[in-house]
Amino acid sequence: SDPEQKKKLDNLFAMRHRFLETDTKSLLQSICDHVELRLGRSKWSFNKQIAYSATALSVRDHMIELWNDTNKYFHERNPKRLYYLSIEFLIGRLLRSNMLSLAIEADYTKALSQIGLHLEEIAEEELDMALGNGGLGRLAACFLDSMATLRLPAWGYGLRYQYGMFKQRVSKEGDQVELPDYWLENGCPWEIKRLDVRYTVRFYGHVREEKHTRTEIRMKKGKILRRRGVNRGELLPYTDGQSFNENDWQLLEMEVPEEVEIEAAPTEYFWENTEDIYACAFDVPIAGYHTLNVINLRLWQSMPKTEFDFNSFNRGSYDDAMRAKQAAETITQVLYPNDSFEAGKELRLKQQYFFVSASLQDIMRRFRNTGMPIQDLPKQCIMQCNDTHPVLAIPELMRILLDDEHLTFDEAWEITQKCFAYTNHTVLPEALEKWSVDLLGRVVPRHLQIIYQINWLFMESIRDQFPDDLADLSIIEETPVKAIRMANLAIVTSIKVNGVAALHTQLLKTTIFRKFFKVFPKKFLNVTNGVTQRRWLLECNTPLGQLYSSKVGTKWATAYKVLRQIEPHIDDAFITQFWDTRRIAKERLAALIKKETGITLNNVDEMLFDVQVKRIHEYKRQSLNILRAIAEYLNLRTLTPAQIAKKCKKMIFFAGKAAPGYYMAKKTIKLINCVASVVNNDETIGDALKIVFLPNYNVSSAQVIIPAADIHEQISTAGYEASGTSCMKFCMNGGIIIGTWDGANIEILEEIGAEQTYMFGLKTEQIDEGRKQRFANGYKMDSRLEEALLAIEGGLFGPKHEFMPFVDAIRHSDNYVVANDFPLYMAAHEQVEKDWLEKNAHGVREKWGRRAILSSIRMDKFSSDRSIIDYSEKIWKIKPCMVPAPIDAP
Ligand code: F55
Incomplete structure (x- = not known):
């Protein structure tokens, strides 16, 4: 906080x-070093996969240097930090995104081309880091991308699942196979x-209470009998009903000593006989875009605490x-491949506790290293819970403050409420997490006690x-089974x-x-979601990004608003160029x-x-879309070839995974695939309609998909989709939304204009x-919907059952x-078709192109940079902490 200190x-x-250079010779040397020295292959012959690994390791070297410097700088400056706790991080690939952030993509492209490799090809070798649903x-x-780019002193904590989101295949019959x-x-x-x-992370066991008492002699006012006429004589304690001769004895009030038991220290709780395992850290450096700040995503993996049981081993x-x-x-x-709460799964509860226990031990160790008094914890850190999955962190922090730091419950609670x-x-009530008291009490008994006390x-x-x-309002639900409501625990404790x-x-x-809103009106606030334009425009749609940069420069990568300056440039030529990128x-x-x-x-x-x-879900209504597709197909079958030739050609494209146990979602996938196979093989309709499930x-x-969409479907039942973020990615790329009045759609419309x-x-x-x-x-029912349903029932797309x-x-x-929504949806699509067919005198889809570009360049509100600035200012109260450049930097 001392400016002098900071300057020093x-x-x-x-x-x-x-010390790392980025000239071609250095990069080639680094890549070859990794091929031979780290991966143990020969530089004379290695496949694309090794080329990828070596290139990635080489890029990682650049990051490690910056990441160490960033950690050192944060350590010295000791700003308030944000810890983003999330049981899922759906990262995807990192090679190109890291190169773009470090501004070394061109250097690597050049170096690789000298040994006959194409960056784009080797980038395809990277397996997605799919640690989320x-x-x-x-x-x-x-x-994370925005936090690093905004130079915030922030870290992510999560789990290193060895198996990520399942791979989806489609069987010959059209079923999802996991x-x-x-x-x-x-x-x-x-x-x-x-x-x-x-x-060490502990599970099960039981809690032993140790009451620390001691006896103390205290003086108490009591009634005493004194023999008359004697000043310093016999004193007898008097109790009611005791007979005495009033002539001989007199009743006095005076202080008498008494032995009392007092609690010398609060009761201590010992969580014992636990099953212990290790949490081992794996760090993934996250580079900010064009900055020296590289932050950390720390993922925990479980490991046995004792390698194995030697007694059994020796017995054979x-x-x-x-x-x-x-x-x-x-x-x-x-x-867990479920994007909704899974009731009663013990392993899932253990994942959650494992994750928060390791993270909090790490956070507390870092805090203790600052030497600050424990009361200052809220000044030094704030933890954001991504949904309720990390909410066991609350009783875990209480446990640490009570059982390790020996604070009183009130002191601990005071601190915890600020962290x-x-x-x-x-908003789906059935999706709110609940853990039965029975299960929670078995897996983390001490935490159950603490939750009850809270x-x-x-x-x-x-x-x-x-x-x-x-x-x-109670954190405890009484029926049908006694259970802990994680959202209630989160709301009661959280600052926001x-x-x-x-x-x-x-x-x-x-x-x-x-x-809860009645009880805590000031706690509730909105932070509209956002997405990073670095991955979702700059990286995934290079041609469109370059077109924009050619008009307004490259600043939009960190200041999306700059793209609004494109508006005056939208003329025929620009629109034609837009279609070229498309x-x-x-x-x-x-x-x-x-x-x-x-x-x-x-x-x-x-x-x-x-x-x-998107994920396949009844509320997201892929059902509405496929029924519409069937209706359009049935209509095409009534047309003559000449009429078909005049129709708008279209592909209706679906992709998404169903939770393996979600029966109706899996049926929907099957229906889409079965409809697709009938439609795509019907020669009578030619190219007028294709249906694809990727x-x-x-x-x-x-x-690859998002930059190619002319229209994107955001058609959830109103009130069901909390936000929806794919919509933002499509709009940024010039896709036009067909959507319901739900989630972020409404705000997007406000920004880009209803037209x-x-x-x-x-x-x-x-x-x-x-x-x-x-x-x-x-x-x-709408007759077209009725016909679509009849077609399914009639077995047009496969066995009716x-x-x-x-x-x-x-x-x-x-x-x-x-x-209810079907006819309105059909009408909207009729308008879409009409608009798609409209071209100007030069054969250019001018109006559509203009709308697509306007959608794209007005999306600044939906950059995750804006979301993160909102969080920082309104909730976290943290400020950027920018790592200064070395003077010898280029
Ligand atoms: C995953 C696991 C569980 Cl146990 C519960 C939920 C999920 C999950 O993946 N939820 C999810 O993705 N929710 C979505 O969050 C987005 C980001 O805020 C929203 O845009 C979207 O509306 C919401 O459905």
């Missing part, structure tokens, strides 16, 4: 020497295994000896003011609770957390589709690419009424109001 430090840092995990990854994703097959060149950073029972080792390794073995903030990602304090504090709401889009935050305040992107996607599915797409320039990519949607395929969008459907407040009407007497659950859901319950 900066001067010292300025004198450091950066979907939006929530990818958000965490975008946030395969393990062993992403570490070729090793991960980015991570640094930290043998020196290791903590190798199996027994290995069992404990395997059990320990199981914890971080695999990511956490919580982001919610769903709840007791909380209930007492609101009993008078909110007597009728206690049951809903945020939703991820304006509508979503509003719904938090008025629906699921309505009662052709490149569409051809790239067409090639990927060809490779993965065998489907050929001709004349992609003319073909409308209509894309829906297997294994992940970050790297998203980077750029196709919005349709019931609004959140109309959904309940719509549901009623839907099943009221006299309701008539396969799809009856899907059809029945729409016909008989329609929880996501597909039928």
